[in-house]
Amino acid sequence: MRTRRAGAQRFALLAGGGTGGHLAPAIALAEALEEQHGAGSVELVVSRRGLAATEGMAGALPVSSLPGRGVRRAFSPGALVDNLGALGQLALAGVQALGLVARRRPAVVVGVGGYASVPVALAGRLLGVPLVVVDVDAVPGLANRFLARFAAATAAAWPDSGLPRAVLTGPPIRREVAAVGGRGPAGPSAAARERLGLPPARRTVCVVGGSLGARRLNEAALGLATAWASRSDLTLYHVVGRRDWPWVAEAAPSLPPDGLSYKAVPFEEHMADLYQAADLVVARAGAMTVAELAVVGVPAVLVPLPGAPGDHQRHNAELLSRAGAAEVVADDEASAARLAEVVSALLDQPEKRLAMARAARALGRPDGTLAVLALVEAHARPRGSAAGRRS
Known part of the structure; x- marks a missing residue:
């Protein structure tokens, strides 16, 4: 696992894919959370393949990366080999995510979509950290459909997401x-x-x-x-x-x-x-x-x-x-x-x-960031708990 500007504890880990489509809402939410909890209280966790996309977007936010890549939706022999490799990398990412969550002791994990959100979200749940899923598409992606089953709540950008415990917030929008x-x-x-x-x-x-x-x-x-x-x-x-x-x-x-x-x-x-x-x-x-x-x-x-x-x-x-x-x-x-x-x-x-x-x-929902922020705050562990305590 590679880490940029790493620290000790965090209030929140925001995990998702490394493309701009996942990073933009994650960064919008991270900036709002930092205003509430201070600089360095939020960390982005992205795929190693998408780490370059954070340059110029993440600013001073701490960023960590995990191995992994998406699966190919095909049944050819080549796709099978690639997908076996992807599963192996996902397993390795899961082990590294457990270590990351244990060290950071966040009050909440937020999944913003993409395969990079899966290991961090599952690691958090194994360690008793609440999960909030943020879904920004009109049709939820595979990772969000899977993780929403384990989430305390889902922030939905649009009506009729079909996800469990969905709250219509609109998407986090850049400030x-x-x-x-x-x-x-x-x-x-x-x-x-x-x-x-x-x-x-x-x-x-x-x-x-x-x-x-x-x-x-x-x-x-x-x-x-x-x-x-x-x-x-x-x-x-x-x-x-x-x-x-x-x-x-x-x-x-x-x-x-x-x-x-x-x-x-x-x-x-x-x-x-x-x-x-x-x-x-x-x-x-x-x-x-x-x-x-x-x-x-x-x-x-x-x-x-x-x-x-x-x-x-x-x-x-x-x-x-x-x-x-x-x-x-x-x-x-x-x-x-x-x-x-x-x-x-x-x-x-x-x-x-x-x-x-x-x-x-x-x-348009210009208040989307504040609505998602309120949902995340509502489901985060109290600061005095083992996961939520800050140094």
Whole structure:
């Protein structure tokens, strides 16, 4: 087990996968817990494979990592071998998680989803530590469905999760996003565009490929930049993702100086500014993307990731689509030509975009972090108990 900025005891261990989709709600909740219990009172526990994703996101939070990887949902001989290896790593992670929980003596363990949450949550239950599960997807993932059986409570982001002892809280939202409070009728913010280095007066389309990247969206964004090369009224802000950045940076088109304003970045640390700057966001339908679009009230075109466990991204996207807050384009249809057609139609209909923004805000829960915080506090062991005592 590798540990960064480790300490002795913690009030809470927050365990989950190493992708941005799991880390964003975990960090939002961790920051709120630290405000209550002091710096160093909360520790993130992630998969070793996902440890790199914490860089730039976790800040000063203590982080530990455990071995492990997800199972392949296939029945080929290769998948069987891989899954046997995954089970072996999970067993090793369980042993290391027992040691970690015994040393930290937390008052509560919080599972935020993904296979990395399983060993820590089970270790905590074996040692008598209460478990709270945080579920942020429209359809709960396999790890959360399993762990919810042992949880004192489940914080559900959306209604009808089907999980036992579920409390509808909304998802934990990053502080800076919740602070936006929803865009008003004036729409996008020229000041936010300037903070991102974008022309303040141009309509702005943001394509977001996620913390790692979405190749389909990145290819389409490059195609949009080429198709819109002569558009002097538009900005295309392209958040590529770290994995795809090298080839996208090399493939970026050369544009005329008086045409499209195109800016690509590997990662965007200030998503609140992006949401405020955008007339329209094109993105995958990860749980936190959907939740944050709703909180701020941003019209969106969502391209769900095909093959996501439980098809959860499609279900996430449909939450906004049914409310009239987003258009959904299937991944295999998400060419530059198709996205240009959908995006251009929305850009030409400001009243429709305003209605989409209102519909999104009606779904958003900017108080989600506080609601989850209250649930975690309610089920944590008293500080005077063996698990909850702090030094």
